[in-house]
Amino acid sequence: MKKHFTVTGFVVHEDATLFLWHPLLQMWVPPGGHVEENEDPAGAVLREIREETGLQAEIVAEEEPLGLDYPEQLPAPHTVLLERSFEAGPPHQHVDLIYFCSVRGRPPALRRDESALTWVDEGRLERNEPLAAGGGAAARVPDDVRLLALRAIATVRRLLKAREPC
Numbered sequence: 001m002k003k004h005f006t007v008t009g010f011v012v013h014e015d016a017t018l019f020l021w022h023p024l025l026q027m028w029v030p031p032g033g034h035v036e037e038n039e040d041p042a043g044a045v046l047r048e049i050r051e052e053t054g055l056q057a058e059i060v061a062e063e064e065p066l067g068l069d070y071p072e073q074l075p076a077p078h079t080v081l082l083e084r085s086f087e088a089g090p091p092h093q094h095v096d097l098i099y100f101c102s103v104r105g106r107p108p109a110l111r112r113d114e115s116a117l118t119w120v121d122e123g124r125l126e127r128n129e130p131l132a133a134g135g136g137a138a139a140r141v142p143d144d145v146r147l148l149a150l151r152a153i154a155t156v157r158r159l160l161k162a163r164e165p166c
Contacts, residue, residue: 002092004085007045007077008032010152011057013103016119017149019141020052021133025086028118028131028141030149032096042074045099053117057101060156075099078155081144100152102160122153 010030011018019028031052035044042059049057061075077097085092118131125146130138141149 003095004092005035006032006094006096007035007041008096009045009049009099009101010149011049011101012153012156013107015153016121017152018053018119021116027139029145040074041097055107056104058104060100060102060159100155102156125150
């Protein structure tokens with residue numbers, strides 16, 4: 001079966017992560033998409049976040065770079081998932097590189113008409129509360145996405161706190 005490389009970015013701010021309503025899949029997902037030709041995965045995830053949310057983000061990686069001048073070291077994803085695609089066309093799979101990210105600066109408030117985007121805090125994710133979706137219906141975040149979102153919040157909080165001066 002054919003495989004496409006994709007990226008997903010869990011964008012964390014304070015104790016929440018950003019989801020968007022995916023009209024084709026009819027579910028809440030973090031920003032992401034295909035890695036384009038001549039694009040590296042780290043650049044792809046930041047581009048997808050910017051295109052889908054308007055936010056400037058940065059990857060928060062578990063491992064510090066080696067500090068080499070050459071070769072360039074890209075931030076490693078948190079995990080890699082193999083998923084079936086629901087896109088039109090021949091059946092294929094997505095090799096999805098999952099990144100945890102933080103917002104650069106203070107994120108702008110979401111506009112009232114922006115019902116396709118929502119910040120979801122840790123408590124709501126832990127309680128697995130349904131979120132208002134397109135058309136007024138409510139939908140739960142899929143379990144794999146919810147568990148990764150909780151891990152993203154905890155990981156980004158821990159790593160950013162470790163970077164703070166003592």
